[in-house]
Amino acid sequence: MSTRENLAVINGTQTIPSQEKDSLLNQPKAVWAVFFASIIAFMGLGLVDPILSLIAEDLHASQSQVTLLFTSYNGVMAIAAIITGAISSRIGAKWTLMCGTVIIALFSALGGLSNSIWAIVGWRAGWGFGNALFVATALVAIISLSKGGNAKAIILYEAAIGLGISVGPLLGGWLGGFSWRGPFLGVAFLMVIAFFAVLAFMPTIKSQTTAKQGTSFAEPFYAMKHRSLVVFGIGAALYNFGFFTVLAYAPFVMGLDVHGLGYVFLTWGIFLALTSVFTAPKLQQWMGTVKAMCLMFTLFAVLLLAIGIWTNIHWVPIVAVILSGAVMGNNNTLVTTAVMNAAPVERSTASSAYNFLRFLGAAVAPYMAGKLAERFNPHVPFITAAVFVIFAGLIVGLNYHHIKHVDHVGSSH
Template structure:
């Protein structure tokens, strides 16, 4: 007699999740707030610390470079101490370095503290996705196949809902980050860092009290596992396509505040609207389009739209820049969900391992874009960063087209979901 499943109620709805999933999702919202938190205060940081835009852009570069490299050890750590402890260690590191960032006296110190923040972010973000997917699909802390006696289709559907929830947390965090940065930064550019430290401390307490200890995997993850996982054609195709996409994504996020020429409140409101578009497209737009046209075609569509908006940012006036910034959240939201699901489904590696390998490659785009974009604007032309971003999207489309055969497993998953969602015959 099968045990009654308790993780995700029947139907696998996105809102029907265990308390532990919601606690982890809240902490994820705050973690993702840290990405866009500095957007509205970049000009203020440059002015107060006597730094150039390219020097200030290193706040993103150090953060994402350390995040990317640290992704390679997240699975090794979590497989030895468990997902819950890894989450708590990551949150504790973020709390410490976010608070230290608020005490910085030079841009060099701030860049260094953001690097430490990136280490904690890597431990938390990679493990949070595995914990959310595992708990929502009936597994325990990132079991790649779902619960033991749950039907596989329900495990996959639960995982799909959990990924959408994770991307919703990303969208909400990215949208609230600039707003919080503007409100707190208007009083003092240091306050957003202290505010993030306080919110992450709340997330730490929620995880500590609401998330039960997750069992360790039967086999410990090797340090080389994420790199070895990238030998899979589907995962490497997804990862390197996402690298070029993320370059375009973070060109908008890190460079546009200097182009807008607005106050902290103005920049915060623009990127709040952008983040709302990211969240709506991630949660509502991507699942519908994936069922109708398939995950790979969603990537093509979103990358094509992002090219249009990047060129709009390059050649339109001030009003067009604001509109294109906000609307670019739509293809970014579509792609965030499509790429994350693809990375989780396309290979036969355990989800935490696939996530680590995928994130190692794709976050390199987030590390490179801010510094290169600002240097191109300083040395050549202010429009060039967006032209390069559009070119990166074109390269991403080319990778998808040339290596399409490696993504055939995604088409089978899409077909499976379509049949599951079809109404029963009369």
């Protein structure tokens, strides 16, 4: 029996047997509470995009120092991902999510009240820890509580990511028009609302699989003995060099003000959300998960090369970034679906191992982009990111024999 067919108890929540005929929108209130909280949590990724230049100017920081807002955030997320499954198995998914929302609210507020770039970098690291608790657990919670099986649950999760990432820059641009502090304080306020939504609507269900001792902190490392999980994790880490070069450095080459950047990344995020929900499943059915993923890597690399070659022609980065949202949306859903079916381990463990690997790339990429631009020129970060994304496609493609089973698991439903 496949993972998708099991009635399993994961991370303190019980999986509901799949009903393919259930509507994607016909979900329990608990799912929508986590969905809403996920949107707000993922605002943190794109929130600072429009205000990077404002922070650099106001706090007299260099571009590479400002990109550390992403590096500290993602670096802590990578490390913390290892322990999220163990924490959640001990206190339950609901309390893990609630702890994550409180930590995000606290550290985003502290960031908004800071007066130095290094203080904000530090508070963003704390924000990253809260997000790590929230992100891995939210995916497992939505899968466990939703109706309609893994595929629909993952689509809901990726839709929340897309909406959060798209609304984040819009909110950042609007509040950033008043002060760069506004977006930080705005997220803190919204996370307080998310806390009460999870508290009110998400049930507390005791874990039956790990009730006595909880999941071991070493489980994610044991999970990495499965080559398929490692292949997807390394592929995602290399892909994130492109993803976070777009997020962290592209705002510096578009020649737009804070509101213009907000609208560009809003459009980018809308494309990301729509494709993750509507076109990614069709690509899976048409080409298979792995082949579709390799196609998305190739298209993304082409867009990054276009930005790298024509960096000084402002409309080229703007158009390419917007189009990259469509590619990223497809790819995010494809990779997440593959990871959940990659190895015979609990979803929370697979999620922890995968997040650890992928966020390593996300941590290095932003700072590297800023330093490459300072050392050479603004073209180099995007060309370098394109090379990393090409390597991501090669690693996934060359290991096809070891990962092709994810398509059979996905179709066995």
